[in-house]
Amino acid sequence: MAELNETIHQPVRLRIMAALVILGAGDEVDFTYLRNLLEVTDGNLGAHLRKLEEAGYIAVNKAFVERKPHTYVSATAGGRQVFQEHVAALESILKSK
Amino acid sequence: MNISPTEAEEALAAIHAMMKKARRTISSSGAYLFLIVWGPVWLLGFLGQQFLSQEVASKAWMILDILGGVLSVVLGVRLGRGVRRSSSTASGWRIAAFWLLLFLYSFAAVTIAWPLDGKQFAMFIILFVGVGWLAMGLLLDSASVWWGLALTALALIGYFLLPGIFYLWMAILGGGGMIALGLYIRSRW
Numbered sequence: 099m100a101e102l103n104e105t106i107h108q109p110v111r112l113r114i115m116a117a118l119v120i121l122g123a124g125d126e127v128d129f130t131y132l133r134n135l136l137e138v139t140d141g142n143l144g145a146h147l148r149k150l151e152e153a154g155y156i157a158v159n160k161a162f163v164e165r166k167p168h169t170y171v172s173a174t175a176g177g178r179q180v181f182q183e184h185v186a187a188l189e190s191i192l193k194s195k
Numbered sequence: 196m197n198i199s200p201t202e203a204e205e206a207l208a209a210i211h212a213m214m215k216k217a218r219r220t221i222s223s224s225g226a227y228l229f230l231i232v233w234g235p236v237w238l239l240g241f242l243g244q245q246f247l248s249q250e251v252a253s254k255a256w257m258i259l260d261i262l263g264g265v266l267s268v269v270l271g272v273r274l275g276r277g278v279r280r281s282s283s284t285a286s287g288w289r290i291a292a293f294w295l296l297l298f299l300y301s302f303a304a305v306t307i308a309w310p311l312d313g314k315q316f317a318m319f320i321i322l323f324v325g326v327g328w329l330a331m332g333l334l335l336d337s338a339s340v341w342w343g344l345a346l347t348a349l350a351l352i353g354y355f356l357l358p359g360i361f362y363l364w365m366a367i368l369g370g371g372g373m374i375a376l377g378l379y380i381r382s383r384w
Contacts, residue, residue: 101196102196102197102198103196104196107196107198107206109206109209112206112209112210112213113209113210113213116209116210116211116213116214116217117213117214117216117217119214120214120217120218121278125278125279126278126279127277127278127279128277128278128279130277131220131277131278132277135216135217135220135277136213170279185207185210188203188206188207188210189203189207191198191200191203192200192203192204192207194200
């Protein structure tokens with residue numbers, strides 16, 4: 099049976115993962131775009147991304163685009179797997195209600 | 196870790212809401228915006244051809260096409276800004292080259308076939324756009340293949356079976372259909 103994941107279950111991190119897993123494998127989203135999408139502050143998003151990165155659920159890449167620094171974020175294969183298991187666990191709790 | 200069914204329900208609702216919002220804004224589903232832009236262009240352009248003089252209708256088409264083109268470029272840049280595709284650089288240039296070549300080929304075909312009346316010219320453009328649409332659908336997003344086929348079929352039905360109201364047909368079913376499809380995709384995703 100799938101298990102809940104404490105790291106992912108935090109509301110902001112749950113929404114981060116939900117936004118990232120809809121992208122194709124290897125596709126990355128810009129930090130600013132993600133911040134606007136989630137409607138959180140830079141600091142708040144940065145802190146949650148660090149947690150997810152430390153857990154190995156996301157990858158963070160820094161790159162220069164048109165001479166400007168950009169931070170890109172993507173879900174790792176492991177992160178996608180854990181997220182799907184977390185969703186399955188949530189659904190099984192609802193079914194057993 | 197244990198949570199109540201109510202918390203699980205709330206978490207799932209948050210996930211689904213986020214996925215819906217993200218699909219709209221950062222995934223390829225943002226393409227529905229192009230339908231909402233080009234739908235009114237076709238609607239107004241073909242209505243103009245049905246009810247206005249050829250000279251006025253041609254000018255209206257030109258202005259509408261420029262407006263649609265500018266809006267498409269702005270949308271394309273905005274949609275592409277937030278997401279970096281794993282293979283976007285190479286495929287982006289190939290897609291741009293494909294559309295440029297398709298435009299040149301359509302220009303050559305129209306030049307060879309000239310003189311064309313208004314309906315024939317419209318059908319040439321629709322067929323070439325249809326080919327481009329199908330190619331993009333087959334390569335990028337298989338669902339749009341069906342929209343491309345449906346639009347081409349509508350145009351052919353109008354051209355051969357309803358020549359008297361061809362422009363009106365294309366305005367309502369072509370342009371209106373694009374708007375309706377764009378709004379449908381927006382609401383469904």
